[in-house]
Amino acid sequence: MLGVIADDFTGASDIASFLVENGLSTVQMNGVPKRRLQSAVDAVVISLKSRSNPVEEAVQQSLNTLNWLQHNGCTQFYFKYCSTFDSTANGNIGPVTDALMNALDTDFTVITPALPINGRTIFNGYLFVGQTLLNESGMQNHPITPMKDANLMRLMDAQADGKTGLVGYADVIRGADHVKCCFDQLKQQGYRYAVVDAVDNVQLAVLAKAIDDFKLVTGGSGLAAYMAAHKSKNTPQKTQKTALLPTKADSVVLSGSCSVMTNKQVEAYKTKAAHKWLDVEQSLNNPNYADELYQWVIEHLNDDYAPMVYATVPPQKLKEIQQQFGADNASHAIESTFATLAKKLKRYGVKNFITAGGETSSIVVQELGFDGFQIGKQIAPGVPWLKALDEEVFLALKSGNFGSETFFAYAQEMFV
Numbered sequence: 001m002l003g004v005i006a007d008d009f010t011g012a013s014d015i016a017s018f019l020v021e022n023g024l025s026t027v028q029m030n031g032v033p034k035r036r037l038q039s040a041v042d043a044v045v046i047s048l049k050s051r052s053n054p055v056e057e058a059v060q061q062s063l064n065t066l067n068w069l070q071h072n073g074c075t076q077f078y079f080k081y082c083s084t085f086d087s088t089a090n091g092n093i094g095p096v097t098d099a100l101m102n103a104l105d106t107d108f109t110v111i112t113p114a115l116p117i118n119g120r121t122i123f124n125g126y127l128f129v130g131q132t133l134l135n136e137s138g139m140q141n142h143p144i145t146p147m148k149d150a151n152l153m154r155l156m157d158a159q160a161d162g163k164t165g166l167v168g169y170a171d172v173i174r175g176a177d178h179v180k181c182c183f184d185q186l187k188q189q190g191y192r193y194a195v196v197d198a199v200d201n202v203q204l205a206v207l208a209k210a211i212d213d214f215k216l217v218t219g220g221s222g223l224a225a226y227m228a229a230h231k232s233k234n235t236p237q238k239t240q241k242t243a244l245l246p247t248k249a250d251s252v253v254l255s256g257s258c259s260v261m262t263n264k265q266v267e268a269y270k271t272k273a274a275h276k277w278l279d280v281e282q283s284l285n286n287p288n289y290a291d292e293l294y295q296w297v298i299e300h301l302n303d304d305y306a307p308m309v310y311a312t313v314p315p316q317k318l319k320e321i322q323q324q325f326g327a328d329n330a331s332h333a334i335e336s337t338f339a340t341l342a343k344k345l346k347r348y349g350v351k352n353f354i355t356a357g358g359e360t361s362s363i364v365v366q367e368l369g370f371d372g373f374q375i376g377k378q379i380a381p382g383v384p385w386l387k388a389l390d391e392e393v394f395l396a397l398k399s400g401n402f403g404s405e406t407f408f409a410y411a412q413e414m415f416v
Helices: 009-021 055-071 093-104 152-157 176-188 201-210 221-232 260-270 280-285 289-299 315-325 327-348 358-368 407-413
Strands: 002-006 026-030 043-047 076-080 109-112 120-123 126-129 164-167 193-196 216-219 251-255 275-277 308-310 352-356 372-380 383-388 394-398
Touching: 002 009, 002 055, 002 221, 009 026, 009 043, 009 076, 009 221, 009 358, 009 372, 009 383, 009 394, 043 055, 055 076, 055 093, 076 093, 076 221, 093 109, 093 216, 109 201, 109 221, 152 164, 152 193, 164 176, 176 193, 176 201, 201 221, 216 221, 251 260, 251 327, 251 358, 251 407, 260 275, 260 308, 260 352, 260 407, 280 315, 280 327, 289 308, 289 327, 315 327, 327 352, 327 358, 352 358, 352 407, 358 394, 372 394, 372 407
Parallel strands: 002 043, 002 076, 026 043, 076 216, 109 193, 109 216, 164 193, 251 308, 251 352, 275 308, 352 394
Antiparallel strands: 026 372, 120 126, 372 383, 383 394
8 A cells, every 4th residue: 555645735635636547546634644544445645734844843744644654554655745846955855755764764765746747847857847947937936935946956955864866867768677777876876865857757657667666755746646557557547537526516716826827827717706815914913804704705605606815916916025024924824814714614604615825725624624535536637626524525725836727717617
C-alpha cells in the first residue's frame, strides 16, 4: 500500500485524483486519523497543513503521519509538495524530506515536482511553468513562499542537509535501467537527492519504473500518476473515471489565491456571478466582518451562479496590502475570515464549497471538521470534486495556478 504525506489540502486532493484515475483505490484523510484505517485500499493520502508552518511543526506533523501510515500497512511512501516547489531557504521541503529519510533509514530519494499536463516541466534541473522559468512565472510574487530561483538543485541544497544531483533529460530517455545506474553513481559521489528531468509524461513513466523499490519518493502529483499506472498495470489516463459528482444545491466560491491564473479566473467569474472582495482592513479591525460577509452570501445563494468572496488581487495590489498591514498579519486575517465564514455557511446548509489557494483550502477544510473524503470526478487535471465521508458536502480545492479561466463556472456546470 502506498502512503502519501501531502503538505497541503489542495495538493492532497490533486495527488489523490491522479492515483484514482490511474488505477489505485484511494482514500484521502484530513490530518492524521485517530483510528485505524477502516477500508481496504491501494493508497492512503493524508492531507496536512504543513507547507508554510514553522519547520519543527511541519517535521513533527509529517513524522506523525508516517508513523500512522506504517501502522496501517503502508510500505512505500510519497512526500507530496506543490509542482511549483513552494518553499523558502528555511524549508519546509528539505527538512521534511530529511526527517522522513532518516525515519525510514534510506539514504537517497528523488526530487520531481514535474506535472507536464499543467505545464510544470524540468529541464537541466530548472523548473518551468509553461515556457517560463519558475522565478519569472508570477511565483516570485507569492505572498508566503516567493520563488526567486528556478534551479531545483540550488533550491533543495539551500534547505536540506545533503547535496542534490541531476539526472538530465539525455539520461532519462535512455530508460529506467539507465536511470537506476545514474542513481547509483550519484550515491557513490555523495549525493542524497536527485532532481530528475521531465519535459513530458514519457520521462515520468520511465522514472516511475526506476523508483519502484524506493522507500520514499518526493514530488508533485505527475510522478505519482505514473507510479499508480505502473503498479496497477493500467495505461495512464485510460482508467474508468468515477462518476461521483455534487448535486445542485447552495454553493459558494472562496478565493484566497493571488496566483496569475486565479486572478484570471476571478475576473472571468465576476462577469457571471455576484462577487465581494474580502477587505483586509475590515478583517483585522471589524469583529463583525465575517457576519457581514455571511449575510451577503446567503442573500445570493439563489442566484444562477454561486456568490464569490475573494481576497485575490494582482501582484502590485498584493504588495501594497503587505506593506500596509504586514504579510503575516494580512494572510492570517484573510484565512481566519474565510474559516469563520465557511463554518457559518455550512451551519446554514451550504453543500458545495469551491475554494482557490492552498492556504485558503487548508483552513476551510480544517474549520469544517471533515475526517476524510471520497475522490470524485476531476474538474481539471489535479482538481477533483471531493465528498466528505460522512456528509453530503462536496468540496473543490484548487491550487492557485490550476484550472482554466472558466474554472469556477465549469465546476458548477458539473452539478447533477
